[in-house]
Amino acid sequence: GKDDADDGGVVVAQISKNKRVSVRSWSGKVMVDVREFYVKDGKDLPGRKGISLTMDQWKILRDNIKAIDEAIKENT
C-alpha cells in the first residue's frame, strides 16, 4: 500500500522532512525503527542515522514518556 516503507515495513509517522518512525517485522521480530531517510532514484532509502528498537525496548521508552517530558522541562 501507499504507506509501505521500501524495507517492507509500514511508515507510522513522518516526524520531520527526512525522519520517520516505521514498524516492521524482521526475522520474525517486530521492530520500531526511528530513522533518517533519503531519496535516491525516486526511492526512499533508510539512512545511516537511526535506531531499531525491539518490543521490550519500545515498551520501556513508551513507559518513560512522562519522565522524558519532565527532563525536557528541566532542561528548557
Place this chain on the structure above:
Amino acid sequence: GKDDADDGGVVVAQISKNKRVSVRSWSGKVMVDVREFYVKDGKDLPGRKGISLTMDQWKILRDNIKAIDEAIKENT
C-alpha cells in the same frame, strides 16, 4: 549528579543493556537522544547507532504512540 550522561545530558531511561534515552541541551536546543552506548576506559560513550530528535520531532513521535502500538499489533 549520578544520572548525568558523559555528554552533559541526563539519562532518562535505560531501555536495554546498551541503549539509552537521554535529554540534553545542545547549542541552546533541547534534544531527545535515543542511542547505543559502549564502555571505554570505564566511561560510557555514545555509539554510532542512534538518533537525536528536536522538540518538534519528539512531540510528533509522542503524539503517535497509539498509532505505533496499533501498527505493532497489526504486525504481530
